[in-house]
Amino acid sequence: MIRVVTSRQFSRGASRHPWLFDSAIDRVEGQPQVGDDVLVVGANEKFLGYGLYNSSSRIRVRIYSWNEDQPLTEDFWRSRVRMACDLRRKFMPAPTALNGSRLISSEADFLSGLTVDRYGGWLLAQLGSHALQSRMELLVDELMQQTQASGCWLRTEKGIRQAEGMPLIDGLFRGETPPAFIPVEEHGLVYHVDLVDGQKTGFYLDQRENRFRVAQFASGQMLDLCCYSAGFGMNALRHGQVTHVIGVDTSKIAVENATANVTRNGLADRYEVRHGDAFEVLTEFRNQGVRFQTIVLDPPKLVKSRSTMETGLKGYHSLNRLALDVLEPQGTLVTCSCSGLVTHDLFQQVLREAAWQARRELKILEARGPSPDHPQSLQCPESNYLKCYISTA
Template identity: 45%
Template structure:
């Protein structure tokens, strides 16, 4: 019999509404002394079953919810079925499972598996655990993934800060099978990209921008194109292949730029320049020199990991956009990407409006975009909709 977590009075509605995060402040008491990672039943103040989840006293999220059916245990069959449901979206609906494919297999709360991300890169999988309860079931997860996808290897990637937040010690390591080769590559929009599963950022590549890269490339033919925070060259190389007159890719990481150079060579692209710089400083230098571009892509890393950091993050986005408007030629295109989940699309648009007024330039938003569809948003946990992408015309 599962231990019980009893909610405070009038605090059950979000969880009956299938939001998966139960913070400590919503809990009145715990019955049964569950160990961290143990299965528990969430019960309303009136004694009604709400949902079943995994307990962690060390996390601000005391319970992560996975099932709203009272008689369904969180066993191996449960997690296999949840992963199979996630795969049906990617395989049967989105048709992403081609040779050398790269796509997100499972996206945490969006696929009702809070605290776990799984990406596929050809014959290899990367797994990222951000919750103790799921991490403690890694053997169950690996077994299900082997059965469903038959990979050559499964590699664990860790996220900075999770150990402190969740009380779990994790290290990047091979979980099962063969280690990924150093020359592993995937196909994206007809282009081949090398991915570094053991040392690259996130789980090896930014799969979420796949469709945005293709959309922005359609605006690139004949244009002077700037890709700021380019990582392995995604936006810039798509633009170069589409016929951009010139492409400048900027990043502060030499390993990322080396990967970008190799990707350019792999696709036979020569009209691309790569520079290792402090991007903020270099954009200012370019603006001061009078350099102009027809398309500017801003795709910086996450600027805020908690609500207290939001004001400083918005200052960073504001500064980037002030510099971008100075660099854009008339009728230029500005692509504003924001992966900081705590900053909303409305926040991004309001910041852009303020910067446009300060610069005395008219800006028209022509497209609002999000992540590729293998990164869905659960309507009961809209915090899973983290990536924003605005495509704007600057007069």
């Protein structure tokens, strides 16, 4: 087997972090192709793990096994899928035609580069590793056996695809083509999920519990920014004390989807959906003197890489600073970040600075993360990506 020897400065081996960057490699003994199995050893020649190689990515090796007696065989890959599915069966509701859940959560399920959600009878797989592509037939075969799904649609994210040197392979991967929209019921509300053209994996299942919990703190007039499916606002109307919601999203497809959702749930008279940019909308409301009792900020990932950290943090700062300017005294601010590179401490620092500039005393009532079918790996801190703070100022 081809050997990859890490540099003496490499420090992640003992922590079992699954990513081995090109800068941490001293030498490669052989000429591995994309997706080839490799043996990773330290500078001291001690075994570190078995992984898959990708010469096109800065993550040169993704390590999947840290057990020298457990190479990457067919049984190994199938057992990883079974383990992930078994974990969900322990605490998630039994699958129905109207519910959805995450089945595989990349690094947290020791399958770095693969995310799989289930919606009713269909699977949506998002591939984020070129090296893992050659194992997809095997992985999806086991998933289909575990779930008895009707079909599996495969998607890749543009930025990740470029970083991985991966070809565009989106489309039906196995079984039947999913319908244009799949109905999903959550907390008594029905959404239509688009597996083919929807954002990410079609629906943000990671905010499931947060959408309901936020409703317990929400009241009065509510501004739901980056609303996507209108989930936060609709839950606040149905389960909270909110009287009216303005939902805003920069995506025209999201606006159409949100409008359809509020209509099918009988909330169109109290939920107004608008197309617009969150920063511009907040600036306009501030200049007009418009105030809200509840504001939800759930923007897309603003920090996609370390090179965009400074710009992304400025974006989070500006968004929260503007929101505090239009939040009524003692109002509820719900602010989220899905950037894995932004730690909780760093996000809190951004909020402190925004509150200081706005001359508001911001108090966090609850610090929340994703729903439990989206676990986080202690070995890979980047998997602890979602931060959802319910606060008052």
